[in-house]
Amino acid sequence: MNLTLKIWRQNGSSDRGRMVTYEVQDVSPDMSFLEMLDVLNERLTLEGDDPVAFDHDCREGICGMCGMVINGVAHGEQRATTTCQLHMRHFEDGATVTIEPWRAAPFPVVKDLVVDRSSFDRIIQAGGFISVPAGSAPDAHAVPVPKDDADAAFDAATCIGCGACVAACPNGSASLFTAAKITHLGLLPQGQPERAARAKAMVEQMDAEGFGGCTNTGECTAVCPKGIPLDAIARMNADYLKTASK
Amino acid sequence: MDRAPAAPVRRRPRGFYGSSNGKKAVMAVTGAVLVLFLVAHMLGNLKVFLGADSFNHYAEWLRTVGSPALPNRTLLTLAEIGLTVAVVLHMWSAVSLARRAAKARPVKYAARVKPQAGGYATRTMRYGGVIILLFVIWHLLDLTFGVVNPKGGEAMPYDRVVAGFAPDRWWVTVFYVVALAMVGLHLRHGLWSALQTLGLAHRYKALKTASTVISVVLVAGFVVVPLAVMIGVVK
Known part of the structure; x- marks a missing residue:
């Protein structure tokens, strides 16, 4: 060709x-x-x-x-x-x-087609983690996780942070990326203690980096190589509003 | 190769309304208030098919509801204030979010961006909102204040409707139909989008179908009145 x-x-x-x-x-x-x-x-x-x-x-x-x-x-x-x-x-x-x-x-x-995606790293640093005391690994069955939650959390965790969602969004929003991480951690028992603080901190960092707001166009999920669904964003919004109402 | 500059870090959002999510939530709630108003408005309009007395009586009732416990127009004025506040907050948030979006993409794509998610209605939201605003201004001048109505503001409501959409003023009806189509598209995306923004969305297929059905029914209920007057069913 x-x-x-x-x-x-x-x-x-x-x-x-x-x-x-x-x-x-x-x-x-x-x-x-x-x-x-x-x-x-x-x-x-x-x-x-x-x-x-x-x-x-x-x-x-x-x-x-x-x-x-x-x-x-x-x-x-x-x-x-x-x-x-x-x-x-x-x-x-x-x-x-x-x-x-x-x-x-x-x-x-x-340069050329290379962009600096450190802003994604800073969103993760703001709250995309679980603070656990380091120690010996617990037994795999010590914390039960419902199968549906485990599957949904895993689907969200397949986000590779490529940034296609931002590139495709007419608003330049990082909502799908941020929501994928909030969903991944928020669905698991280990993520519960920091769930509210996480949503607030990550959403605020997303705004501080200069990403646009979400208008639910669905362009992000259409181009996402991992097919992260839009309901991740609904979960992020729900978590954020819960924090804001406190 | 020189290093990329640090991303332009904006001020940290202050408070609930300072965040993009907060503005979106305000848009969702104010939008919901306006949708409830539209449902009531649409049902009230249909009284025009029950005759002049029924329609005029309904218009009078809106002014006297709550009396004698409350002075005339108390509840109506409260509703008008509430709706004005909702419209202003909705627009203020929309403009603020649109400006944020423009800043987030300072360099546009050279290739024509092909929408991958369909969503024609979605792409009409911003300019459609402006058209709806212009329509609402005309509509208030026409049927509320009577400034651009042939019968003027003193005539009975039913007479104003019949005169406003008279066959020789067909262009008014055309404008109303186009503007209402815009309202329909706005709601097609806005209804399910509001639930998504408030974190209440599930089962997207059913939700989007429901949004479409409600939008179509609402717009049909509105459009039928000027069309009926124009073709002489209501006179």
Whole structure:
């Protein structure tokens, strides 16, 4: 396959940035999207150009490093798929593909398609944890957890923190990410003592980072590679309102 | 490669209303108040089909309800104050959240963003709200104060309705129908969205279907009055 790529190039945070067009030839339909960019970068390196910077690590859809907005959709149009697991067979030969970084004020561009997602770390630091006294591990059956809660908590815990929810949200809201963590911990017995304080602290940090508010568009859950459902956000809202009414 | 600057950290939200979640909760509650008003308003309007006396009597009752225990218009004035406060808070919160959203995405995408979640109604909320506001202003000038009504503010309510939607003023009816369609879209998203914001949403499919049905019934109940006058069923 041959493709025309329009890629956001930005040489550092102080650069204004621009879209640059590249032609790539002989792309195999079995390549992943990132492998296709590897081929482009190999050529750019040989030609003495600066290769396109993009984040990636495990390349098997579980680490949350990769992510780019492909043709206006975070991680591309394939549902429940990270960019690294998106394959070129979903594109047509001769197509033009636009590639941009996540766009949000709390995700400043580091270079090209790489953004700084430290704001997510600070939301987690604000309350996305359980304070337990360190000691020997308790027996696995010491704390009973209802099966449904365990499943729902696990579903929420599959969030890889890639930031696609923010990139897709017309308001640039981090509600799905924050809610996934609040749901994961809030459903488990170990998460109960800090449940109210957690929701308040994490929501306030989300606001302080400059993310937008949620308007329940559902764009986040539609692009989420892990399919985190919208009811996580309802749970976050309920926990937050409970704290606020105290 | 130079280091990325620290994310622009905003002031920590102060208090309940300072947070985005607090503003959303205020929008949900004030929206619910306005929906309850719309239901009552729609049912009251339908009295126009029971004849001029029934409709005018109902309008008079709204002014005298509670009397003689309370002076005339006491309850009506309280309702008007409550609704005005609800509208102002709803809009204030909406503008504040829209500004926050604009700041959260200073650089727009170059590619045309393709909505992945459907949700046509969702994308009409902000500009639709402005259209609804303009409509409400016209509507008050038309049928409450009579400023833009051919019969003026002194005529009986039934006569004002019949004159306002007369066939030769078809453009008024068209405006009402378009604005009410906007109200319907606003409610289609707003109804279930309010429950989601208050953390009460479950079973989304049923919830969204219920939102659609309530919106359609409500809008149909409103639209039928100007249409009936325009085609001469009510005269």
